Amino acid sequence: LATCDALVQAHGALKGLAASLMKIANDVRWLASGPRCGIGEISIPENEPGSSIMPGKVNPAQCEALTMLCCQV
Known part of the structure; x- marks a missing residue:
């Protein structure tokens, strides 16, 4: 039972x-x-292309990846 407390x-x-x-x-x-x-x-860096409809759009890919990872913890 004491080992579970540390976990x-x-x-x-x-x-x-x-x-x-x-x-x-x-x-x-x-x-x-x-x-x-x-x-x-x-301004966040453009690491991947945005939308074909809106060519100037920058998707926050790193923010989304971090948010998805945090939801899995």
Whole structure:
């Protein structure tokens, strides 16, 4: 029973880290939204092509990947 306490504490620490990383990823996504209808404070790099309908669009691929990873913890 004493060994399970350490496992529960480790899981709680990882869960807290995942929640913090998810908030950071969402904040970066909101700050990068724009410039017309969003905040537009920062610009994220274009690592993959955007939409064929909207050629100037930049998808926040890294933010989405981090958010999906944090949801799995």
